[in-house]
Amino acid sequence: MIRFSKSLAGVSLAALMMVASPSPALADDPVGDRSAQAEAAAFEADRADILAMAGDFRVSFDMKETTPWRADYEPIDAKVSGGFESVRVIEDTGRKIVLQHLLVVGSEDNPFIVKHWRQDWEYEPEQILVYNAPGRWVLDDVPEAMRKGRWSQTVYQVDDSPRYAGWGQWETTNGVRRWRSNWTIRPLARRDATRDPVYDHYVSINRHQPFPGGWIHWQDNTKSKWVDGEAVPYVQESVLNTYTRYDDYPVSAADEYWEATSQYWAAVRAEWEASLSKTGGIVIEEEASTGTVISGDLLQMGTDIAKGEMDTNAAIAKAQTLIREGTGATRTAASTEQGSDAGY
Known part of the structure; x- marks a missing residue:
């Protein structure tokens, strides 16, 4: 189980950011005045970059602890892994774009689909849903x-529960397009949480950048531990996830899975939204392998639907109950090995 200082539960996000970083939690300067034509052109260019993250990819996950910030800490060995991922646009209203990642594992003859992370992009948002304390996400004003002129990116875990959110501007620097977030606080990824390390959260800058033939997701993570309400940095980590366009894997298996389960997952997303609307936040116990204590059950029901072994309506009803009972309650659940060690 991921452990944090209990004193953190009542600390505001603004206070967290003050102790997490000596500099303001802002990224760059406000976007200056520009003509309506320039504004529209920038908006369409941003949308094109976001939509270009959809497709079929060979992905490499390159994770390396670099600089230790304490004399008593030794960085762990670098880890490089990879896989195949299909990214689909599941919502596009113009000012909001939702991308669902589907991890394709197994063999050519027997592929298995893991519903992976989800990223929601929203133009000029007033609020974002941020990680605030162990097992707690709250709405915070931008x-x-x-x-x-800015977009927020909210990242969701494999069960559509929240993970982290940030906001930033798409811009061209030295001829290269990029989106860079403000400082964000996020829970440990599976690759770290399952090891029970000394640190217990990340303070991060998140970047997305297109390149010819794909895109990269680059994270600059300060791995830290809450001690008496203060974030103590242990080590810096660089995570570079590279998505290279590639379709010589069972792409059809990903689309078949999504066709079979999209109604179920839409209901799951709606139930999380309903919980958020009622309380202004999400409270649920974390679990190291998949993020939340109900994640294993939610994922398994998706797999069962795809296999024709469970009725969609029955799965929706059970998922709604799990989310309603799990949010705001302290529960335990068995660990599940479904998931990925990717640094999303």
Whole structure:
């Protein structure tokens, strides 16, 4: 189980960011005035970059602890892994784009689909859903001066529960397009949480950048531990996930899975949203392998639907109950090995 200082539960996000980083939690300066034509052109260019993250990919996950911030800490060995991932646009309203990642594992003859992470992009948001404390995500205001011309990215875990969120501007620097987030606080990824390390959360800058033939997701993570309400840094980590367009794997298996389960997962997303609307946040116990204590059950029901072994409506009813009972309650559940060690 991921452990944090109990004193953190009542600390505001603004206070967290003050102890997590000596600099303001803002990224860049406010977007300056520009003509309506320039504004529209920038908006369409941003949308094109976001939508270009959809497709079929060979993915490499390159994770390396670099600089230790304490004399008594020894960085762990670098880890490089990979896989195949299909990314699908499941919602596009113009100002909001939702991308669902589907991890394809197994063999050519017997592929297995893991519903992976999800990223929601929203233009000029007023609020984002941020990680605030162990097992708790809250709505936080985006500074009014930093909304214009910017997009938020909210990342969700494999069971559609929240993981982290940030906001930033798509821009061209030295001829290279990029989106860079503000500082974000996020729970440990599976690759770390399952090891029960000394640190217990990340403070991160998140970047997305297109390149010819794909895109990269680059994270600059300060691995830290809450001690008496203060974030103590242990080590810096660089995570570079590279998505290279490639379709010589069972792509059809990913689409068949999504066709069979999309109604179920839409209901799961709606139930998380309902919980958020009722309380202004999400509270649920974390679990090292998959993120939350109900994640294993939610994932398994998706697999059972795809195999024709469970009725969609029955799965939806059970998922709704799990989310309603799990949010705001302290529960335990068995660990599951479904998931990925990717640094999303």
